[in-house]
Amino acid sequence: MVTVDGVRIPTRTHLGIRGLVAVLLVASMACAGSPTSDGSPIPEVSAASDVLLDAACPGEEVPTDLSVTCHRLELGDASLSVVVIRSADPTGGPVLHLHGGPGGRAVLDRHRWLAPRSEVLEGHDVILVDQRGGGDSTPSLDCSELDAGPSAGLDDYRSCRRRLDDSGIDRGQTTVHQVALDMVSLREALGLESWHLHGVSFGTRIALELIRIDEGAVLSAVLDSPMPPEVAAYDDLPAGVLGALESLEVGCREVAACTEGLLEPLRGVLADLADGPVAVTTRSGEAVTYDDVRFARLLTDALAGPMGPAVARRAIPLASSQRLAEAVALLAEIASPGRSAGDPVAEGAQLSSECADEVPFNTMATTHTGDPILDAVSGAMNDVRALCALWDVPASPRIIDLAVTSDVPVLILSGHLDPITPVAWARRLADGLGNATLVEHRGWTHVPSMSDACAGHIVAGFLDGGTPATSPDC
Numbered sequence: 001m002v003t004v005d006g007v008r009i010p011t012r013t014h015l016g017i018r019g020l021v022a023v024l025l026v027a028s029m030a031c032a033g034s035p036t037s038d039g040s041p042i043p044e045v046s047a048a049s050d051v052l053l054d055a056a057c058p059g060e061e062v063p064t065d066l067s068v069t070c071h072r073l074e075l076g077d078a079s080l081s082v083v084v085i086r087s088a089d090p091t092g093g094p095v096l097h098l099h100g101g102p103g104g105r106a107v108l109d110r111h112r113w114l115a116p117r118s119e120v121l122e123g124h125d126v127i128l129v130d131q132r133g134g135g136d137s138t139p140s141l142d143c144s145e146l147d148a149g150p151s152a153g154l155d156d157y158r159s160c161r162r163r164l165d166d167s168g169i170d171r172g173q174t175t176v177h178q179v180a181l182d183m184v185s186l187r188e189a190l191g192l193e194s195w196h197l198h199g200v201s202f203g204t205r206i207a208l209e210l211i212r213i214d215e216g217a218v219l220s221a222v223l224d225s226p227m228p229p230e231v232a233a234y235d236d237l238p239a240g241v242l243g244a245l246e247s248l249e250v251g252c253r254e255v256a257a258c259t260e261g262l263l264e265p266l267r268g269v270l271a272d273l274a275d276g277p278v279a280v281t282t283r284s285g286e287a288v289t290y291d292d293v294r295f296a297r298l299l300t301d302a303l304a305g306p307m308g309p310a311v312a313r314r315a316i317p318l319a320s321s322q323r324l325a326e327a328v329a330l331l332a333e334i335a336s337p338g339r340s341a342g343d344p345v346a347e348g349a350q351l352s353s354e355c356a357d358e359v360p361f362n363t364m365a366t367t368h369t370g371d372p373i374l375d376a377v378s379g380a381m382n383d384v385r386a387l388c389a390l391w392d393v394p395a396s397p398r399i400i401d402l403a404v405t406s407d408v409p410v411l412i413l414s415g416h417l418d419p420i421t422p423v424a425w426a427r428r429l430a431d432g433l434g435n436a437t438l439v440e441h442r443g444w445t446h447v448p449s450m451s452d453a454c455a456g457h458i459v460a461g462f463l464d465g466g467t468p469a470t471s472p473d474c
Contacts, residue, residue: 105135133349141348415444
């Protein structure tokens, strides 16, 4: 147990935090045996668990010759959806995938590991779990009131809050520390003494918290597009977006794809939208008013995806030539879906963590630098402050904002085109860890290990005990 600011936090010597001692029965598991500290595959045992139960897999079946089993982790205040994908020939310890968000999902998106099959599955079982509040886990903190689309406003969030409160659902349950405790419970329920971690984006916060409280159980960790707890993410966001756009322009000029550049035309677009917002009719027929803040947010969201750099290079010149509707249509086509029926983000779970784990440790001040890019990205802080005031959850203990120190082997992946988790964060994290390898790539954007074959190969090699090149030729 460690104490920070008077708050007692469990460490790895208190692994039974929820008092769960459980075993798992999975009829299709072929490898029997007891868990060992060297990271053996998930064992088959002979007694059914009252904590981890077999369940039907949600969504469409994904064709595969691998064993895929679905379960529910039954906790006192939540039921988490879990998938175990078994390698045909596991040679190393299992890998826990920690999805992004907050409020994201992994179970319904298991096809991302199976079609095409991830190289990680050549030697490791993979465990997917929907963190509390999101995905197929219950209680759900998804705000169906926002499914109407981009026009959803504060009244819709108020309606969501009211419905959750009336149902007796704790709106503040999805925090970094609580999710990490859930993962400790999952490890114990699976009968594992140790595992590897694969965290992406927000999932890296969970991975780092697991290293903080359950370090002895972590064989190694992959942190893809990391969010170090000690970084004020919102305060740093404007500079991070500008840095990614600067890298985008450099690459664009090198291939002579943007003779007029990108940054200055974008600054002109944002300055014009700040002075006079423009109503754009979307493909759904809805009229959406774009000011500088909304357009910068759409551009950032689109740039974070694998196709983002190519699309942004086309969209910015379109917007600069008075063709804003065409630019918006291009960007919206690849931007991550949100505020729509079936979207992959549970908005309430997102607010639960953001407003407890991140916002209290940022200044959240809007800037007036005179640079339309910095000011437009900064302008989103007003919306975040208003949403957190409405959601009204208590701040997490100060320790959640402090750096994690460890000698656990860590692989950090970072892309120079990533506007969400800038490469500067990855460098800072690598400097603070005792056994970290940082791999940067000028062509990567956000979460490359889930979309880029080269990044996936690097991850698989690291999990198999290899030492990756810090500047891969791919």
